[in-house]
């Protein structure tokens with residue numbers, strides 16, 4: 001089984017940011033018009049920053065939008081490693097400053113990600129399903145969300161029959177412990193985008209599409225939701 005993969009390539013990163021931001025805003029707007037609200041789960045890291053800045057300026061009814069993360073580094077929000085901090089300073093600004101935000105980091109359990117899973121999982125479940133939009137990124141090691149190669153809970157996280165909405169993840173390449181939505185929760189969306197930049201990531205994606213065993217391959221192999229890949233050099 002393979003996902004339907006639609007590839008969108010752009011001459012430069014600014015053009016990509018503009019096109020993807022407008023596409024995502026249109027999906028959120030359609031969800032608000034159809035159901036009165038919209039949910040979006042976004043990735044962290046560095047790649048989405050410019051696109052988030054453009055998305056934040058789109059004129060939709062952001063007061064009806066809830067934003068959450070697909071994964072988080074288990075660090076407090078004052079850390080420059082915090083995905084929540086990055087999203088707050090890029091996406092939750094301008095027009096989008098009135099959106100609701102559900103973080104995955106839980107300060108009540110700041111020293112123990114595993115102790116937080118039940119509470120955070122309930123909050124994620126309370127968002128309802130499916131998401132309207134999920135935005136994935138990909139690291140240079142082929143991880144997406146916090147599905148890291150060699151991760152201690154990788155098999156559970158990628159289990160399409162798994163019932164846990166969130167799992168912890170520790171891996172050599174991950175830095176600090178992580179929390180991540182599970183693969184079935186990531187795929188439980190009306191629209192799924194993979195945003196990658198640079199020739200190295202394009203090559204890696206090509207290898208994953210050809211069958212190489214990177215974690216991102218699990219997103220490309222499923223048949224639950226098509227994947228729209230946005231790439232610029």
Ligand SMILES: O=C1O[C@H](COP(=O)(O)O)[C@@H](O)[C@H](O)[C@H]1O
Nearest residue numbers: 043044045046047071137138139
């Ligand atoms: O650690 C993470 O890395 C990936 C990729 O980040 P990038 O900086 O290479 O774009 C990101 O998708 C994920 O959300 C984040 O936690």
